[in-house]
Amino acid sequence: MRRFWVVAAIAAWLAAGGPAAADEMPRQAAVAPATLRALRHLPIQHQGRIKPFESFARETLEAVTGAPRYRSQDPVETVLAILAFPEDWQGAPLLAVPYGPLREPLGVGPKATHISYDGLMATRALMRRLPPIVEKQSRDEPLTMLEQETMDAYERFVAFSTLLHHELDLVPPGSPSTREWGPVLKSSAAQPAWGAFMMALRDGAPAATVDTAFRALATALRPASPAVAPAAWKLRLEVLYHHAAPFAWARGLYLVAAALMAFGMIRGRAALTRVGVRAMWAGFALHGLGILTRVAVGGRPPVSNFYETMLWLPFVGLVVALVVERGVSGTGKRYISVAASVLAAIMLILTDHVPLDPSIAPVVAVLRSRLWLTIHVLTIVASYGALAVATVLAHFSSGCFLARRDHPALAPLNAALYRTIQIGVVLLAAGIMLGAVWANASWGRYWGWDPKETWALITLIWFLALLHGRMAGWIRGVGLAAGTILGFFLLLMTYYGVSFYLVGLHSYAGGHAKPLPPLLVGFLCVELALLAALGARTRKGPSASIL
Secondary structure (H helix, E strand, O other), rough: OHHHHHHHHHHHHHOOOOOOOOOOOOOOOOOOHHHHHHHHOEEEEEEEEEEEEEHHHHHHHHHHHHOOOOOOOOOOHHHHHHHOOOHHHHOOEEEEOOOOOHHHHHHOOOOOEEEHHHHHHHOOHHHHHHHHHHHHHHHOOOOOOOHHHHHHHHHHHHHHHHHHHOOOOEEEOOOOOOOOOHHHOOOOOOHHHHHHHHHHHHHOOOHHHHHHHHHHHHHOOOOOOOHHHHHHHHHHHHHHHHHHHHHHHHHHHHHHHHHHHHHHHHHHHHHHHHHHHHHHHHHHHHHHHHHHHHHHHHHOOOOOOOHHHHHHHHHHHHHHHHHHHHHOOOOOOOOOHHHHHHHHHHHHHOOOOOOOOOOOOOOOOOHHHHHHHHHHHHHHHHHHHHHHHHHHHHHHHHHHHHHHOOOOOEEEEEEHHHHHHHHHHHHHHHHHHHHHHHHHHOOOOOOOOHHHHHHHHHHHHHHHHHHHHHHHHOOOOOOHHHHHHHHHHHHHHHHHHHHHHHOOOOOOOOOOOOOOOHHHHHHHHHHHHHHHHHHHHOOHHHHHOOO
């Protein structure tokens, strides 16, 4: 609470400087390429981790604006400009307001999605809404969606304020026993060098002068003890990770692979299929390299937050698909590869469009049991990947069935679908059992009917029923595909819904409800329409029955 009033008071003082026009581009800081490269690797402590300035800039802009870039600018240059010319950037519409019902109370236009810092300070609407929310939090009462979005808006306000006030933890500790880095403005050695660097930027000094000022700053920030210095290779690797964008390249290769393999099968051109397979393997290699980079930088398994599971799920789904291919003969092999490539491309595209934190952040305390985190969480997410591949295969089967009830691809597709579900069920059952062991180690009980546990069990029972129904002959034809699509609704609830819309011990991904994404609503409507079409198709003749 004290922090809120301090920030509000300082913000009110800064607002007196006068806003810049919202439609004008604020002033930029002129920096030579060599200086900019060195600045990218400058270590800073932010959100509990020592990281390069490159990551700090991207994460701060992501937190404030909802995107790692502002108007396609380099994020480091944008943050440097905000630091050098705060009076200009206060008036720029930077702070995201993604929740529609909150825009009008904050004074945002009906079509606008962002508001300026000065705009928030002028109306005081955000500040007036905070005290009753803080009181509810002190009583441990659940917040409404509007109240939670108000708190998110305040966090964006605070994140932008840290840039305006130069609250940057750039000063390394004097001894290894101290973990906290110090603010640059409170360091007797670094503050003059920081001020000289900012003044050179504000004055538009020649590139050589700016570079000299930065080098003096870097010298002032050099750790007194080598033990507190971050590994230089990690800083370089993290910057390289951001600029190489392995997941963006991987999703492009997956899309190319799926298109070439599908076209090659339809047209009977084996050469195109082979090229598609090579593109899939190239995407798989880049995908794995990106995950390994995050592991090396973060020093932990790649499933410690929801964003990372969205990277791991399609990767392990492709591994499962390659395993299933070995047990399927004929054309069913390539259907599995296409399905896995489509899934991987869709999931990697969604990582850029779903409002999740992509930063490499420290894990919460309960996830620091490396053994059980690695075994249980990797296994359970692997089961999601296998069942997601099965869902894509189910859509292929449904499409063939709607096009032609005796389509020649139905038999190999259903065989591949059955095998994929089998692997998914085995992994899901193993993940649940391993989760019980982990729960006992972490919480002192094996099973507690936590929402995640309950929905995982429901999903397992559903897919077990599908397998037994097919084995007993109760489900035949495209019935397995329809059941898989219905089961995917349960899987979505287990994977996504529990993490964001139910309160439980597994709410590591967000912890509070967010507005239902329009993309998800549209997907559910399309799925229901597909199931309705399958039902209508089966009524045209007994030979088309799905049950």
